[in-house]
Amino acid sequence: MRSVGLFGALFFALLAPDAFSVKTNDFKTCSQSGFCRRGRALSARAKDAASSWKSPYSVDASSVSISPSEAVVTAAVKSSLYPEIKFELEVRVHEDGVVRVRMDEKDGLRKRYDEAASWALVAEPVISKDVQWTAGKKDVRAVYGDLSIVVAYDPLRVTLLRKGREQVVLNGQGLLHMEHFRAKESLPEVQADGAGEEAQVPIKAEKLRAWFEGEEEDAFWDEKFNSWTDSKPKGPESLSLDITFPNHGTVYGIPQHATRLALPSTTGDDATFSDPYRLYNADVFEYLASSTMSLYGSIPVMHAHSADSTVAIFNAVASETWIDVHHPTSKSSHSHWISESGIMDVFILPGPTPEDVFAQYARLTGSTPLPAHWSLGYHQCRWNYVSTDDVRTVQKRFDEEDMPVDVFWLDIEYAEEHKYFIWEEKTFPDPVEMTNDVAAVGRKMVVIIDPHLKRTSNYPVYQEASDLEILVKPKSGEGEYEGWCWSGSSSWIDMFNPGSWEWWKSVFKFQRENGWSWTNSTDAVHIWNDMNEPSVFNGPEITMPKDNIHFGGWEHRDVHNINGMLFHNLTSQGVAERTTPHKRPFVLTRSFYAGSQRFGAMWTGDNLGTWDHMTVGVQMVLANGIAGMTFAGSDVGGFFGNPDTDMLVRWYQVGIFSPFFRAHAHIDTKRREPFLLDEPYKGMIKDILRIRYSMLPVWYTAFWESSRTGIPVLRPHYVMFPKDTAGFEIDDQFFIASSGLLVKPVTEKDITETTVYLAEDQVYYNYFTEAPSYGSSKGKRITVPLELSTIPLYIRGGSVVPTRERPRRSSPLMAHDPFTLRVALDKTGFSAKGDLYLDDGEGLTYQTGDYVWRKFVAEKNGKKGVRLASRNLSPAGGEYEKSIKDVRVEKVTILGLANQPKEVKVVGRDEPLAWTYKTVAAGDKGKAVGVLVIKDPAVLITQDWEIVIDV
Numbered sequence: 004m005r006s007v008g009l010f011g012a013l014f015f016a017l018l019a020p021d022a023f024s025v026k027t028n029d030f031k032t033c034s035q036s037g038f039c040r041r042g043r044a045l046s047a048r049a050k051d052a053a054s055s056w057k058s059p060y061s062v063d064a065s066s067v068s069i070s071p072s073e074a075v076v077t078a079a080v081k082s083s084l085y086p087e088i089k090f091e092l093e094v095r096v097h098e099d100g101v102v103r104v105r106m107d108e109k110d111g112l113r114k115r116y117d118e119a120a121s122w123a124l125v126a127e128p129v130i131s132k133d134v135q136w137t138a139g140k141k142d143v144r145a146v147y148g149d150l151s152i153v154v155a156y157d158p159l160r161v162t163l164l165r166k167g168r169e170q171v172v173l174n175g176q177g178l179l180h181m182e183h184f185r186a187k188e189s190l191p192e193v194q195a196d197g198a199g200e201e202a203q204v205p206i207k208a209e210k211l212r213a214w215f216e217g218e219e220e221d222a223f224w225d226e227k228f229n230s231w232t233d234s235k236p237k238g239p240e241s242l243s244l245d246i247t248f249p250n251h252g253t254v255y256g257i258p259q260h261a262t263r264l265a266l267p268s269t270t271g272d273d274a275t276f277s278d279p280y281r282l283y284n285a286d287v288f289e290y291l292a293s294s295t296m297s298l299y300g301s302i303p304v305m306h307a308h309s310a311d312s313t314v315a316i317f318n319a320v321a322s323e324t325w326i327d328v329h330h331p332t333s334k335s336s337h338s339h340w341i342s343e344s345g346i347m348d349v350f351i352l353p354g355p356t357p358e359d360v361f362a363q364y365a366r367l368t369g370s371t372p373l374p375a376h377w378s379l380g381y382h383q384c385r386w387n388y389v390s391t392d393d394v395r396t397v398q399k400r401f402d403e404e405d406m407p408v409d410v411f412w413l414d415i416e417y418a419e420e421h422k423y424f425i426w427e428e429k430t431f432p433d434p435v436e437m438t439n440d441v442a443a444v445g446r447k448m449v450v451i452i453d454p455h456l457k458r459t460s461n462y463p464v465y466q467e468a469s470d471l472e473i474l475v476k477p478k479s480g481e482g483e484y485e486g487w488c489w490s491g492s493s494s495w496i497d498m499f500n501p502g503s504w505e506w507w508k509s510v511f512k513f514q515r516e517n518g519w520s521w522t523n524s525t526d527a528v529h530i531w532n533d534m535n536e537p538s539v540f541n542g543p544e545i546t547m548p549k550d551n552i553h554f555g556g557w558e559h560r561d562v563h564n565i566n567g568m569l570f571h572n573l574t575s576q577g578v579a580e581r582t583t584p585h586k587r588p589f590v591l592t593r594s595f596y597a598g599s600q601r602f603g604a605m606w607t608g609d610n611l612g613t614w615d616h617m618t619v620g621v622q623m624v625l626a627n628g629i630a631g632m633t634f635a636g637s638d639v640g641g642f643f644g645n646p647d648t649d650m651l652v653r654w655y656q657v658g659i660f661s662p663f664f665r666a667h668a669h670i671d672t673k674r675r676e677p678f679l680l681d682e683p684y685k686g687m688i689k690d691i692l693r694i695r696y697s698m699l700p701v702w703y704t705a706f707w708e709s710s711r712t713g714i715p716v717l718r719p720h721y722v723m724f725p726k727d728t729a730g731f732e733i734d735d736q737f738f739i740a741s742s743g744l745l746v747k748p749v750t751e752k753d754i755t756e757t758t759v760y761l762a763e764d765q766v767y768y769n770y771f772t773e774a775p776s777y778g779s780s781k782g783k784r785i786t787v788p789l790e791l792s793t794i795p796l797y798i799r800g801g802s803v804v805p806t807r808e809r810p811r812r813s814s815p816l817m818a819h820d821p822f823t824l825r826v827a828l829d830k831t832g833f834s835a836k837g838d839l840y841l842d843d844g845e846g847l848t849y850q851t852g853d854y855v856w857r858k859f860v861a862e863k864n865g866k867k868g869v870r871l872a873s874r875n876l877s878p879a880g881g882e883y884e885k886s887i888k889d890v891r892v893e894k895v896t897i898l899g900l901a902n903q904p905k906e907v908k909v910v911g912r913d914e915p916l917a918w919t920y921k922t923v924a925a926g927d928k929g930k931a932v933g934v935l936v937i938k939d940p941a942v943l944i945t946q947d948w949e950i951v952i953d954v
């Protein structure tokens with residue numbers, strides 16, 4: 004390692020000297036955060052006051068205005084605490100039934116930040132033309148379909164109902180409080196002796212305040228944390244809001260936290276955690292495996308679920324936010340959101356199914372676009388591959404062991420003095436040749452580009468940004484904010500400044516007209532955006548001071564959680580647009596917000612090589628997925644520590660069932676590339692890698708599906724079986740999109756058996772042994788004996804799973820390989836269906852129809868036979884389709900065929916096909932099944948055909 008790198012590592016070590024434990028003192032608890040304290044104190048007072056608690060906020064009935072042409076209602080709101088302060092409420096209903104509720108202070112002393120949603124949304128939502136509002140004496144309401152939205156006046160309360168049943172309620176607990184802007188000296192002194200006439204009103208207000216707001220001005224004007232002081236020039240401006248989900252007992256979402264998928268309570272008798280869930284993007288060193296602490300990304304989206312319906316809210320706030328969760332009964336959920344700044348801007352997603360909620364959210368913030376096919380292969384990373392020769396050697400070792408891999412990654416040490424883009428000449432003297440060597444079999448490289456720019460005049464990227472005056476400013480609003488990160492003294496690009504956008508995109512070009520060019524890169528190099536929370540080693544909570552200034556004069560506190568997304572967005576555009584025609588970019592981000600799914604993949608950051616972290620990694624990937632961030636994974640092996648071989652094997656088994664599959668390791672860990680292991684572990688991992696590669700058609704089709712529907716690639720149980728209450732808390736097994744594949748990764752040491760939950764009366768086939776297991780409509784757990792090499796993987800009866808089974812060194816080498824189809828007949832023994840999506844893997848012509856999309860359908864044929872058909876769902880005749888016209892199906896396995904066939908034929912052909920038939924005993928209890936293998940049916944993947952099995 005080089006000296007600057009060493010300095011960085013040393014610096015990091017100084018910040019976190021305790022090996023293997025988070026430095027909790029670096030991060031605030033709620034009680035160390037003024038506005039969180041105030042918010043929690045408010046809910047405590049409400050609890051004490053019980054039924055006498057009443058929200059002081061009310062709608063002025065005379066002000067209610069319904070826009071004549073659109074379903075928008077506006078109304079004046081006031082708080083009896085501060086009658087002189089005006090608020091404005093706006094409620095609109097979108098075409099798809101989503102309700103948006105906004106409230107802001109009107110004519111306030113200052114302006115609250117109101118742009119969070121504009122960064123998150125893909126487009127301005129279309130307002131419904133059909134919704135009719137009716138204003139009455141007590142409320143204004145709209146009824147549409149079986150939904151209604153009711154805005155009650157006094158106290159202000161917004162309720163969404165379906166068929167008369169309450170689904171979502173804002174301010175139902177009376178915890179709404181928008182701290183208005185005030186001048187520092189505005190509070191009148193209450194005279195101890197003899198209040199004069201003029202003092203009457205303030206005293207009255209003061210009493211009210213004492214009851215609702217508490218008696219103290221707790222951390223209104225500045226706040227200390229460790230050695231830092233946050234100057235808070237705008238004073239208090241927090242927003243407290245309770246959102247209740249009556250009739251919904253389980254809540255999910257608000258990633259990212261290292262917790263169970265079904266969110267445990269943080270208050271009340273059932274509390275698992277004592278602090279609220281925190282959303283404040285932070286670089287948390289060696290984070291805990293079970294905690295409500297903030298992590299690197301924040302998506303303020305919460306789903307609430309019951310056997311009757313799923314609903315969700317997206318609370319578009321960009322500032323630090325704390326969320327208390329409580330389940331007063333098993334049938335309802337409360338949440339209390341406390342944000343430091345910003346307007347109220349809440350989207351209520353009415354569902355009623357999980358799929359509907361995903362679609363509604365995707366219409367707001369977009370879905371994950373189809374990734375480059377190669378990016379679903381295996382990614383090999385380490386801090387650091389130290390030289391171009393190191394990279395070549397690692398690649399050679401993978402090839403010698405016949406282990407597939409698609410991408411080699413370079414962490415920060417490739418860059419001279421951590422000046423990203425600039426290769427360290429001593430160790431990376433021939434970066435283009437190295438990249439070409441890697442790209443020879445279609446592989447790619449990913450290099451890290453962090454947002455901190457080394458402040459030195461010999462770094463052209465910094466120098467250009469400085470000249471353009473697009474760097475984040477310190478609290479004075481003048482000059483450049485300076486902080487410490489890997490590159491030493493650094494500054495940060497202000498991506499909120501539109502002046503930075505075209506410039507940052509242009510930096511990825513190989514040849515620019517003006518300024519420095521990244522000539523020694525190629526289009527096989529993709530990007531990793533790390534540290535974009537942003538991480539600042541010498542900043543409060545390892546990030547930027549909240550009083551730093553961004554474009555438009557906004558403080559960092561107002562925009563913090565969005566910061567990382569903008570960097571990811573512009574990097575992703577830069578990578579896409581550096582070539583003509585544009586190609587699909589791959590950009591991995593650590594920090595994210597609502598909408599980040601449009602720009603690339605994320606990973607769960609610097610996890611530990613422990614079984615706990617392996618377990619919670621699965622839960623975190625599921626949670627990120629339901630909040631849109633479905634292209635997700637955790638570092639295989641754990642970033643910190645030296646995992647035992649058995650842990651490593653299990654971790655690869657987890658990894659191949661993650662949408663994003665990357666192994667990574669800290670600089671202080673021993674090398675652990677899979678080719679370094681002894682047998683039998685080396686062979687096990689080779690087999691595991693090959694399973695991932697054989698299933699790339701499943702993964703690619705899953706991403707295609709997710710890109711169109713917003714439904715996550717990994718589907719938790721409740722998404723598949725929304726009425727099965729027994730499955731609501733299950734987060735250790737999941738389905739891959741609608742492929743029918745059910746996985747239960749094993750994340751415990753030395754266990755010899757596990758159970759898999761089957762929610763329905765259906766047959767599930769073990770993917771490897773083909774043995775059937777039978778579920779029950781009441782839900783049933785089957786027992787699975789385990790060896791280290793066992794992966795509990797099942798095909799749900801009724802599915803067709805396409806794979807490619809020829810081992811190759813990289814995924815691009817599989818482009819013309821034949822397919823295998825596993826047809827898993829359902830419990831009737833006759834039907835199954837499944838999809839296969841293919842395209843050129845990295846271009847954008849699929850967007851205009853140049854792709855292959857097949858549907859495979861098995862149905863009953865005559866009394867006892869089965870016919871399997873391949874049907875086309877794509878526009879025929881595209882260039883891509885032509886390029887694979889000779890690719891065939893080389894094997895079809897029919898699972899669950901009750902009787903031995905008489906004859907198997909392709910319709911239209913005389914000669915029958917060759918086949919074998921056997922019986923496979925049940926894995927647990929129940930009847931054996933027949934398995935038919937059709938060898939080389941000689942049908943083409945791009946053609947329509949039918950195979951008839953006569954029994």
Ligand SMILES: *[C@@H]1O[C@H](CO)[C@@H](O)[C@H](O)[C@H]1NC(C)=O
Nearest residue numbers: 426428431432433520522523
């Ligand atoms: C990379 O390109 C820059 C010019 O853009 C050049 O100064 C530098 O020497 C090159 N580095 C290597 C390692 O080729």
Ligand SMILES: *[C@@H]1O[C@H](CO)[C@@H](O)[C@H](O)[C@H]1NC(C)=O
Nearest residue numbers: 122125369504569572573601
């Ligand atoms: C981010 O990405 C979207 C595309 O999803 C684009 O429309 C938008 O302008 C981008 N830029 C910023 C700064 O958010």
